[in-house]
Amino acid sequence: MKIAISVGDINGVGLEILLKSHKKISKICKPIYCVDKKLLGQAAEVLKLKIPKKLCCITPCSPIPHIQPACVTKESGEYSYASFLKALELVREKKVQAITTLPIHKKAWQLANIPYAGHTEALRDIFKQEVIMVLGCKKLYMALFSDHIPLKEVSGKITFESLLNFLLQLAPFIHKPPCGVLGLNPHAGDFGVLGDEEEVIGQAIKKANALIGEERFIGPLVPDTAFIDKHWNYYVAMYHDQGLIPLKMLYFKDSINLTLNLPFIRTSVDHGTAFDIAYCNKAYTKSYINAIKEAIKYSFPKKSSF
Template sequence: MSTLKTIAISVGDLNGVGFEIILKAHNQIKQLCNPLYCINYTMAHQAAALLHKQIPNDFHMYKVSGEFTIEAGKVSAECGRYSYDSFIAAVELARSKAVDAIVTLPIHKEAWKLAGIHYVGHTDALRDIFQSDAIMMLGCEKLYVALYTEHIPLREVASKIETDKLTAFLLLLHTATGHEPIAVLGLNPHAGDHGVLGDEERFIEEAIERANAQIGREIFIGPIVPDIAFTPRFRENFSMIAAMYHDQGLAPLKALYFDESVNVSLGLPIIRTSVDHGTAYDIAYQNKASVLSYMNAVKAAITFNVKDENHG
């Protein structure tokens, strides 16, 4: 009897590179787990035909209803709806314990919007589904970055820096990962320069003090000046960073570890990991997509400790 874990794979936006990655990596993935692809026969064979490939005999599918014509590189409501339905199918399989974890391929946010889906992404949907303050964390063993705010306009970030909410975020991050120490970035250039360039750091500092006091030791360090946090010398001492907003954390992370990084949702009753890249419409169905992030996402889903996800 197989001891391999069963992982549900949501196929993402079928007008992008997701299905190419799935087919390219299938023979490697099946050595690591029992993959269950959330797609129906018709759509799978249509995508495979565009790639001039055959569906393997051991390619196990969980039927997701719906059919449309795949158009490489095009944003479409039909494709957005199907990627959402594939994702929800994977979530329900995990919630019912039919699978051990889920791995998601990239969706296109505009396609979701066109389909009438009001979520801005997977993590946003997962928060609502599980009524949880899920944390989006991206990276690899060399460096992980957790995001305090994610897909919101930059002009709104400063108003979101609140001591109570940031304290809760830091505590959940530590509970879910067990990682220490964790560097916490300031919001402003030079971390505010003692209020000269902004005073949001006073809230960040207070949140750090509260979180450390609750844990009983110094886990969180900061506020750290953002422009030094990703330098080689700094990363010798810190392999996890809490960033205040999306590009503050992800622009340098992707410059360093774009192909290796994965996306992990923390604080949920299920394990969910994802690739750390988009739909790559510009190379869709050209057999150019890298499978490295996907492979790492599957490995992370397999090894992630279930108890770490039972918070929030």
């Protein structure tokens, strides 16, 4: 199986992870790296690593920037976006079966005038699909109803129609229900005392279950106690940090990022550019390796559920 790898921000930990993991992942797939070999040579020199043999690299057709460890630059943003677009080109042309993305820096994309907050938003716009961001591992998966938006905008996004559509699109990927749906407010609103969004959330859950024909979703759950007993493997969070704080506290090194509702499989690491350890030979590779394994797993119809 061939997987296109977009290399993320070159000033972060992405290239270190790529170089250190190549031997292991090349045993389970054929990685196609969307990067210039010259740039990998720069990274290997800084890290004092040997460049792996038989690398398959495809240039992203962007000027090759100079590596500046832990620096946010327009040039690194342009290059990471070009690498991502090259990976999309390969999967659209069916030259690869899936893509895995290494972490970008959102500020670098902004400096490069890229009109997206991140990969998920770009995929949503480019493919005109209501894609769903899911992060996690086999012990806990977290689907995000809203992803990279300001917290002050979350409440306005929660409507009966939007949440119902989200739940119905997510439902086919849940093969061991139920999936817990978190409320938005403290104490899940406390019967309207602390907010009324939970009324809409409850209505959407009830309607989704009726249309599906089984109790696939439960809630709205009180967010601060929903994970104490770990009753379920699947949850829906109303906003980014509500879901990712417990996930990363419990399974940070194991979890991955998975994008649902695309005509191909896209996985990613569940961490950022880690500028604090960039080019220090301290980067963890487990999330990346797990992301590659999951891309292989989800590329087969019988294993399309998470």
